[in-house]
Amino acid sequence: MTTKPCEAVYDAWLASAGMPPDLVRRLLDVYKTPEAAFRAFQQGEEPFRIAVSPRYASALRVSGAGRWMESTQALIEKHRIFVIRYGDPEYPVSLKYIDQAPAILFFQGNLSCLSGRMLGMVGSRAASYTGQKAARKLAHDLSSLGVSIVSGLACGIDAASHQGCIEGGSPTAAVTACGLDTVYPRDNIRLRNEILEKNGVILTEYAPGEKPAGWHFPFRNRIIAGLGQALVLVEARIRSGSMTSVQHALDQGKDVFVWPGDPESEHFEGNHQLLREGGIYFTSADDILADLHWLDNQTEVRQNSDCCTEIKADTPEQAAVIRSLSPGSLGFEQLLEKTQLDPPALMSTLTILQISGIVESLPGKQYRLKH
Amino acid sequence: MAEILAKVLTFGVAGVNGFPVHVEVFATGGLPMMEIIGLPDTSVRESKNRVTAAIANSGRGGSTARITVNLAPADIKKEGPSFDLPIALGVMIATDMLHPAPGVDSDQIAFFGELSLDGSIQPVNGALPMVISAKENGIRTVILPDRNAREVSCIQGMHILPVSNLSEVICWLEKQTGITEQEQTAFDTLLNDAVTGTDMCQIRGQKGARRAIEVAAAGGHNMLMIGVPGSGKTMLARCIPGILPPMSFEESLETTRIHSISGKLPPGSGLMVTRPFCAPHHNASVASLIGGGQDARPGEVSLAHNGVLFLDELPEFSRSALEALRQPLEDGMVSVARVKKQARYQSSFMLVAAMNPCPCGFYGSNRRACRCTPPEIRKYLDRISGPLLDRIDLQIEVDSVPLQEISSSEPSENSASVAARVSKARSIQLERYRGTGKHCNAQLDNADVKRYCTPDEEAVRLLNTALDSLHLSMRAYQRILKVSRTIADLEGSDRILSAHIAEAVQYRELDQKYWR
Numbered sequence: 001m002t003t004k005p006c007e008a009v010y011d012a013w014l015a016s017a018g019m020p021p022d023l024v025r026r027l028l029d030v031y032k033t034p035e036a037a038f039r040a041f042q043q044g045e046e047p048f049r050i051a052v053s054p055r056y057a058s059a060l061r062v063s064g065a066g067r068w069m070e071s072t073q074a075l076i077e078k079h080r081i082f083v084i085r086y087g088d089p090e091y092p093v094s095l096k097y098i099d100q101a102p103a104i105l106f107f108q109g110n111l112s113c114l115s116g117r118m119l120g121m122v123g124s125r126a127a128s129y130t131g132q133k134a135a136r137k138l139a140h141d142l143s144s145l146g147v148s149i150v151s152g153l154a155c156g157i158d159a160a161s162h163q164g165c166i167e168g169g170s171p172t173a174a175v176t177a178c179g180l181d182t183v184y185p186r187d188n189i190r191l192r193n194e195i196l197e198k199n200g201v202i203l204t205e206y207a208p209g210e211k212p213a214g215w216h217f218p219f220r221n222r223i224i225a226g227l228g229q230a231l232v233l234v235e236a237r238i239r240s241g242s243m244t245s246v247q248h249a250l251d252q253g254k255d256v257f258v259w260p261g262d263p264e265s266e267h268f269e270g271n272h273q274l275l276r277e278g279g280i281y282f283t284s285a286d287d288i289l290a291d292l293h294w295l296d297n298q299t300e301v302r303q304n305s306d307c308c309t310e311i312k313a314d315t316p317e318q319a320a321v322i323r324s325l326s327p328g329s330l331g332f333e334q335l336l337e338k339t340q341l342d343p344p345a346l347m348s349t350l351t352i353l354q355i356s357g358i359v360e361s362l363p364g365k366q367y368r369l370k371h
Numbered sequence: 372m373a374e375i376l377a378k379v380l381t382f383g384v385a386g387v388n389g390f391p392v393h394v395e396v397f398a399t400g401g402l403p404m405m406e407i408i409g410l411p412d413t414s415v416r417e418s419k420n421r422v423t424a425a426i427a428n429s430g431r432g433g434s435t436a437r438i439t440v441n442l443a444p445a446d447i448k449k450e451g452p453s454f455d456l457p458i459a460l461g462v463m464i465a466t467d468m469l470h471p472a473p474g475v476d477s478d479q480i481a482f483f484g485e486l487s488l489d490g491s492i493q494p495v496n497g498a499l500p501m502v503i504s505a506k507e508n509g510i511r512t513v514i515l516p517d518r519n520a521r522e523v524s525c526i527q528g529m530h531i532l533p534v535s536n537l538s539e540v541i542c543w544l545e546k547q548t549g550i551t552e553q554e555q556t557a558f559d560t561l562l563n564d565a566v567t568g569t570d571m572c573q574i575r576g577q578k579g580a581r582r583a584i585e586v587a588a589a590g591g592h593n594m595l596m597i598g599v600p601g602s603g604k605t606m607l608a609r610c611i612p613g614i615l616p617p618m619s620f621e622e623s624l625e626t627t628r629i630h631s632i633s634g635k636l637p638p639g640s641g642l643m644v645t646r647p648f649c650a651p652h653h654n655a656s657v658a659s660l661i662g663g664g665q666d667a668r669p670g671e672v673s674l675a676h677n678g679v680l681f682l683d684e685l686p687e688f689s690r691s692a693l694e695a696l697r698q699p700l701e702d703g704m705v706s707v708a709r710v711k712k713q714a715r716y717q718s719s720f721m722l723v724a725a726m727n728p729c730p731c732g733f734y735g736s737n738r739r740a741c742r743c744t745p746p747e748i749r750k751y752l753d754r755i756s757g758p759l760l761d762r763i764d765l766q767i768e769v770d771s772v773p774l775q776e777i778s779s780s781e782p783s784e785n786s787a788s789v790a791a792r793v794s795k796a797r798s799i800q801l802e803r804y805r806g807t808g809k810h811c812n813a814q815l816d817n818a819d820v821k822r823y824c825t826p827d828e829e830a831v832r833l834l835n836t837a838l839d840s841l842h843l844s845m846r847a848y849q850r851i852l853k854v855s856r857t858i859a860d861l862e863g864s865d866r867i868l869s870a871h872i873a874e875a876v877q878y879r880e881l882d883q884k885y886w887r
Contacts, residue, residue, distance in 0.1 A: 126741055155745055187745060237740060266740040329737075331770045332579045343582035344858070348873035355833070355840045363728060363735025363884050364599070365579070365768040 009073045010034035011083045011104045012207040016068075017059035021205070023051065024103035025086050034104075038064065075181045075208040081106050094118070098226040098252050106180055107203035109196045113171035117294060118148045120228030122221070122245040123157025123235040128267040129362045130329065131157055131235030134259055136164035138232065141285035143168025147294070150175065150227040152220065153202065157234045157242075159191055162200075171199040175223045177216035179208040218244040225249040230292060232257045233279070236270030243270055246279075255291070257282050262328075317341060317349040318358075322369065325359065329368035377464035380510070381457040381483045382501035383442075383449050386714035387628045387669075389497070389504025391481075393443045394454065396461035401437035407458070409442030412450045421452070422459045424488040426468070429537045434466040448712075450666065452485035453495035456514075459486060459537060460544070472546035481505045482540070484516040490537040494518035496634040499627050499642075502526055514540060520553040521641040522631065525620070527555065556641065558620045565617065565644045569609040572785040576772040580607050583767045583878060585789050588614045589796040590857030591811035593700070593722040593762060595685070597881060598769030599739075600732045604725035607769065608681045611723060612646040613786040615679075616794040622677040625717055629673050647678030649720075653687035661695045662707035662716055670707070672699045673716035685726040686754040693759055696722070700762045703814075721813075722763065726755075728885065738771075752885055764813060764850045766881040796860040812857045817849060824852040826867035833869045837876050851875045 014024055014034045030047050031037040041048050041060060048057065062068065075081070084091055084105045092114045095101050121139060123131060139149045139161040149165035151158040153174035165172035172195055176184065180202060183189045195202060205223065206216065218241060225231050225248035233256060236242035249256050258279035261268030275281060282288050289295050313319035317339070324330060324338035336346055350367060353359035360370040377396045382389045405419040419440075427433045440458055442449050460482060463469035471477055483501060485493040498519035505513055506529055515523070517533035524531060531553035534540050542548040574581060580596070584607055587594040596604045618626070627643045630636050636643070651660060651671045662670035672680060682688060699705040703719030728734040729748040734741040743751075760766075800811050803823065809815065815823060826834065838848060852867075855875035859867045 124740075126744065128737070128740070129735065130737075185744075185746075262737060265737045267737075333576050333770060333772065336578050343578045344870070344874050347579070347582075347877040348870045351837065351873035351876040352833075355836050357840065361880060361884065363768075364737060365770040366735070366737065 007033070007035055008076050008081065008083045008106075009069055010038045011085070011106070012072045012076065012209075013038060013060070013063050013069065015104050015106070015205065015207040016063040016072075016210070017056045019052070019056050021100050021103045023056075025101075026051065028085060028087065028103060072208055075179070079108065079181050079208065081108060081180050081208055082111075083107075084111065092227060094229070095223065095226045098222060100222060101226070102205040102223060105203050105205055106208065107201055108180055109201040110171060110199045111201050111203075113148055113199060113201055114150075114173055114227060116148055116170075117146060118150055118173065118228050119288070120224045120231040120245065120249065121149050121151045121157070121161035122224060122231065122233055122242045123161075124237065124240060124242060124267065125154050125156040125158070127156035127160070127235050128261075128265065129364075129366075131259075131261060131267060132160040134261075135160040135234040136167075138234070138259070138285055139164025139172075140168040142288065143170035143172070145285060145289060145294075146170060147285075147289070148172055150224055152176070152217075152224055153188055153192065153195075155185055155187060159188055161234070162191055162195060166194055166198045166200070171195075171201070173200060173227060174202045175220055175227070176202060176204045176212075177206065177220040178204065178212035179206050179210035180204055181208045182211060184212045217241055221245040222248040222252075225252055225254065228254070230255040230257060230288070232259070232288065233271060233274065234259045235261055235267055236274075237266065238270045238273055240270060246274065255280055257288050257291070314352075315349070317345060318353060321346070321349050321353060322358065325367060325369045329362060329366045332365045332367070335367060377461045379457040379461045379464070379477055380479075380481050381454060382481055382504050383447070383453070384451070384497035384500050384632050385447065386667075387500055387625075387632055387716060389501040390447065391504065391508050392449065392454070392457075394457040394461045395441040395443060396458070396465040397439045397441070398434070398436040398462070398465040399439075403435045403437065405438040405440065405462070407440045407442070409440075409445040410448045411442060411454075412448060414452050415442070415449050415454055418452060418455045418458055418486075421455050421486045421488060422462060425455070425459055425486040425490040425537050426463060428488065428490040429541060431463065431468045431541070434462060434468065436466050438462055438465065451496060452493075453483040453497070453501070455486035456484035456492060456537070456540065457482045460540065463541070469541055469544060471544045475544055475546065477544070479510060480512045480514060481510050482514045484514075484519075484534070486537060492516045492534055492536055492540075496636075497632040498522050499624070499631040502529060502531070503624070503628075505529070514543075514550075521556075522627065522636060524553050524556045525558050525561065525623075525642045529555075531555075558623070558642070558644075561623075561642055561644045562617050564641075568613050568645075568648060569606060570613060570786045571610045571789055572783050574603065574606060574610065574783055577603060577607065577769065580767060580769045581783070581789075583765055584608075584611055585614065585793060586854065586857055586861065586878070587611070587721070587723075587765050588789075589793045589861050590764070590800070590854065591721055591797075591813035592764035592854060592857065593813065594724070594765040594767070595760075595763045595881070596723070596725045596767055596769050597728050597885065598725070599736045599771050600727060602769045602771040604769050605681075605683055608650075608679070608683075608723045608725060609648065610786060611679050611721065612648045614790045614793050615646050615721070616790070616797045618644055618646060618677060626677045629669050629676055629716060633669050633674065635674060647675050648681060649675040649678065650681040650683060653682070653684045655688065655692060657689070657692050657695050660692050661699070661705055662714070663709065665709060665711060667707040667709045667712040667714040669714075669716045670705070672696065672705055672718040672720060675720040676717045678720055680720045680722050682722070682724045685724040686751055690754065690756075693754075694756065697758060697762065700759075724763065728768075735768075736771075761846055764854055765878040767878060768881065768884075792861060795863070796857065799860045799863070812853055812860070815853055815856075820849055820852050824856040824867060826852070826855065826869075826872055830855075830867055830869040830872045834872050834876075837872070841876070843876075843879060847879045851879055854878055 143165040150173040151161040231249035320339040379394045494516045502523040512530040520533035532550040699718040729743040733739045855871040858871040
């Protein structure tokens, strides 16, 4: 953390070759600092010749050229990127004992937020509306109870989780799969700035200048799983990146909480498979906290304020709609059938309920109660 | 041989209007030949070969004169084979092969028809505008191909004499035999033949969408449907012509004229009494939609005049094609200008468009996951420009119907009973806009909306709250008022109540959900 920018460039050099973290760690054990390693490499010292395969060596030689060092130096300064190494006292404890713990981490923002209570939240990028809503609400609730959220700064569930966490007041951590100078996906640039403004941290094991590549993502997921004390899966299909995060969490011996999504929807097929295989079922932030024994006084207080929002209906039609919607979202046609209203009457009623903020309409002509 | 001049009257077509053409034939001695002048196009110029053969096959021998045929006025382009018959008659008169009986005044009779080499007469395009023009020019008798007769049988006060070959015409002119006159058909009896297309009773479920197309039809509003593939958007659209009010005589004439000149009328058919339903494929060019080609032909928007233009997969249409729709949508008219020809065609249609919510089609579906990324979805939706969306009053989502609903045997309401309600609402509108040149709510502009669509106090309050809490734009405001006028008309209510406004708000929902 104390690394000066002029030193960080050697960390970037060491990280740039894509060597396995364990190898980097061993090299650092020998040379103590990346700068020393750099000098040793230039002089062709023995440990490098023996331990580092020719493939990595040539990559290191390419990055070691003057021009690369200069431009990387510039990136580090421009984006105010800091570095933390495995042996440093500030290195997140939660990462220390995971398999393939990253040897070098680059970060922007406030690293100390990693030391509090933290949960990983993962899910699909092309997420359903319900999934995103659930992620945002869950992150918000957890965050307002002092639990930070770590996620991957992608679209969909990731973005919703970060957003919810920010809104709940706790700092959030994002682990990216590319150098910190790149914003990927571009749509998240505002979210990214907001994370930093709200005392959060963005970190990665990839050197500045590194572009996102397909294989970075599943590998990066072990850090997300590692940083959280448990992992929350919001929405995943069976073959998806989120399922690799779950695998990492299980390998690391962590609990995996699985949100029970709509059983009929393809979006949640991964969730249901996991639930059958023993994933932990939950429906609210409180469930998670209770299972993790994190419930304390402040939590109890909040509990009742949420459940007693009795919804007022002005007319029998409104009452019928609210009654039909209370188990969950429904399509227009199903609502017609349940309420036995005719289409014009149902449409008018829905408009009134939407205006008064009781019901919201989702894409796909679905309606649900807004909590 | 004496130099003889013969004159025969016929009609040509320019745009959707007919104009009189005098076929003048001048026969003189010299090497046998025939020349046609007066701006003929290729099909007219080729007519001399057809004419020569047809005359030879009519049993009167051939001509050996030097013949010049002039189509007067000489400064308007003449197109199509409909001049064959008058040219043949002119040639026969000029070469003494045919002597019209005394009392047959060939100046007061119009002839048109295409000849076959064997002398039989083939149907032509544009019979209706030609006969209308004949009537306007004071002509009372028209001789035309028998397969065009039904098309024009509705025009009152005309003697329509259908013929099937050249000898029939010759004999009639010489008063040897008569021709059975085409019976006049009353327009109302034709209406019974109207084909309604898909009947609404075939649609299972979809009560929300059914209501929406009823409202759209009742006010003549343009409509956009968004829904996952297979949700029945196309089927819903096909029902619309069947629930629109029956065509009036004028409407039918206008539409038939356009179809007549573009050769889209099936042979032997009468006036069009079924509202057209045009569904061009999404690779349609601008010219095919709007009209064009060398001779500035009418495009799909004009063929859909007084009917429905259905654009499936709206975002797949080229940007320029979609933007070109703006003029006809606004004016109900389209001007097609080409170097050699300009034409204005009527094109007042109801636009019904359908699209998927995203490239893969499953965004928002709770049954199948969507594979598209948010930028992809945005790009897809952005292919529809704001100004075009602006002209679409009703925008609805169509959800797919669950299987058990499709297989349920409970019958839905049929088109006839929906059409009855629509007709009633339309007649209220006709009454209200009498003398303003408008005939349905969709045609109201902003000033009219202020004048005719004033909701009562409570409804205004509701609308204002809705604008606020649902973040609706000012343009949505106008559209909601127009649509609520239609909903009130459907209910037979003079005033616009809050229930009407509340329903109309539902037809603007896509604004907030998709085009934010």
